[in-house]
Structures are given as C-alpha cells and as structure tokens.
Amino acid sequence: SYTTDTKSREENKKTLENLYSLSVDITKIRRVKEWVLLQDVTYVKEIAGILQEMGADETTVANIIERCPEAILHTPAEVNSQRALWQLVCQNERQLIKLIEQFPESFFTTEYQQNQKANILFFQELGLKNNIITRFLTSASNIFYNPVEKNKNVIETLQRSYLNLGGSEANMKIWILKLLSQNPFILLNTSTTIQENLEFLQKNNFTDQEVLQLLSKLKGFIFQLNSTTMQKSILFSKNIFKCSDQELKQLVLKCPALLYYSVPVLEERLEGLLKEGISIAQIRETPMVLELTTQIVQYRIKKLSALGYDIKSGNLESLSGTKKDFEVTYGKIQSKKERPIFNPVAPLHIED
Incomplete structure (x- = not known):
C-alpha cells in the first residue's frame, strides 16, 4: 500500500x-x-x-x-x-x-479488473458496439467498478419498465442501447430509484406513453432526480405560468427541463429572461428557452438586436435551440435583412 x-x-x-x-x-x-x-x-x-x-x-x-x-x-x-x-x-x-x-x-x-472484465462481456452481450464500450471505459469508467450483477439488475429494471409502459419487445433492445449510449451513468442508480421516479410521473397523471416520451427526451437523466425536487419544480412552474394540471403537463412534455432543473436554476433563468423585457406569456409559448443559461440568452439577444430584430415583440423560437439551431436562425434573419426588395417597375440597368 x-x-x-x-x-x-x-x-x-x-x-x-x-x-x-x-x-x-x-x-x-x-x-x-x-x-x-x-x-x-x-x-x-x-x-x-x-x-x-x-x-x-x-x-x-x-x-x-x-x-x-x-x-x-x-x-x-x-x-x-x-x-x-x-x-x-x-x-x-x-x-x-x-x-x-x-x-x-x-x-x-x-483495482476492479474482475468487475471490469465481467462488465465488458455483459455490455457486448447486450449488443453495445465496441466503440461505445471504449467510450464508457474512458469517460464513464466508474460504471465498470460495479459488480456486473448490479448493472444487470438496473438494465432488467429498465427493460421491465419499458414493457410495462407499453413499449414493444421489438423496440426494447434499441431503446435500451440508445438510452445507455446517451447516458451510461444510469447504471449508477439503483433499481428502486428508477421505480420511484416512474411512479412519481404516473401519479402526476402522465400516461404510460408520455412517461416513455419523457424518458427518451431526458436521455434517462430523470433517474438522477428524486421525487421531492421534481415535485418542487412542477409546483414552481404551475405558479409561474398560472396553468391547470393538464396545461402544465403539456408544457413539461414540450420542455422536460421544467422537470429536470431545480427551482433555484429555473428561478435564475426566468429572472434573466424577464430582465431582458421578455414576458411570462412569451416564455409559456416557448418554454424551451429555459433550457438555456442566462449568459447564452443575453448573448443571443444581443446578436439578434444588432440585426434590428426585436425579441420583445416576436416569439422566442429564434432564441431557443442548440448552438447550431441558433446559427441557422440567425443566418436566415441576416440574409432576409440583406436581401434588397425587388421593385418590378424600376428600369433594369443592362450593361451594353
């Protein structure tokens, strides 16, 4: 030692x-x-x-x-x-x-060679490709330190849940592999947490189909939450948007971040948007803007304002999305601005 x-x-x-x-x-x-x-x-x-x-x-x-x-x-x-x-x-x-x-x-x-080996073989059996397993070995190495039984247990719980929620046998394997490759840290959860979080969603009137949709959208991160924080986030959104349970459910399906982020994070982001002169009604229309940090929001608003685009009067679609989405939107607004308006009556200058 x-x-x-x-x-x-x-x-x-x-x-x-x-x-x-x-x-x-x-x-x-x-x-x-x-x-x-x-x-x-x-x-x-x-x-x-x-x-x-x-x-x-x-x-x-x-x-x-x-x-x-x-x-x-x-x-x-x-x-x-x-x-x-x-x-x-x-x-x-x-x-x-x-x-x-x-x-x-x-x-x-x-230190964990026995576990590492058993887990590598288990992942291969599951159908994960070697390049995905090497990615896990390098960037999620602690999932290999678990005894293989624990990882098997979590996978079986996920498979059972998927089928109980109405997923089909035929799609199950692809669903599990996709979930795992997006978020291998699911394996650090216990089977109990997985059960409890799924039950929480069902108690909040999400249908089985909707729960599956949320699972896929949230790439399994939902298992890293607990029902207390989710409950608080749901109540917070309900108070802010003054909406019924049914409306809130639609908002969460549209923007799972409302469930995923804790109240302090949601509060800070909301405040940042309101400071920029954006209204609650606009946010309710496009809740996805809450997925962005305040810094990103400020940066994007600045860029759009420079093109003469007033974010306060329009919808927030142009603000939300990934970096790539924003660049595309920005490009479109920019080229619209630069394109001269064609006047059919003006004489054409044709070079002799």
Missing part, C-alpha cells in the same frame, strides 16, 4: 534516475503527486517498456507518466492484464495507446 504522508520521507533516487532517463518533467509530478516519488518500490522502466511495446514513442511515454504519475506504482502484471482487458474492445494497439494517452487515469485504475 502507498503512503501519501510526504513530511518525513525522501524522494526515491532510483525512481528519479529512471524518470530522468525517460525525459519526464519531474517538476510536474512534484507539483501534483509528489507522494509518488517517495514510494520505495516503483516500476518506471517496466511500465515504460510495456507502453513502448504497444507503440508509444518517448514523448508519449513521458506524457502519460506526467499526467498519471501513479502509473509507475502498478506492477507489470497488473498493467498487462489491464492491457488485455482493453484489447477486448480496441481495434488494435495503436488505438489502445491513443486512448491511454488521452485517458491515463482510467486505464491505470486497475
């Missing part, structure tokens, strides 16, 4: 020599993880050797060690079995070394 107490210890001379010989910038390591340099046993040459075997050049090796100094505390056996594991989903060693360079921390977390 490593010790992180840096007071009384000396840096390991052998470690330093080995790191120097690999052109590693030791000051970087001192700054972030000095305790690594104090350990009695390190495997600098061996780990560098394994990385080089996979095709890493000297700069890449130095880069990996600087970014994840703990790499040199792993035994060659641990690193080789991690390498074999990741090769289950990598096309070749070239792709593998690229991934290690980008995400060294994920690769050098070797």
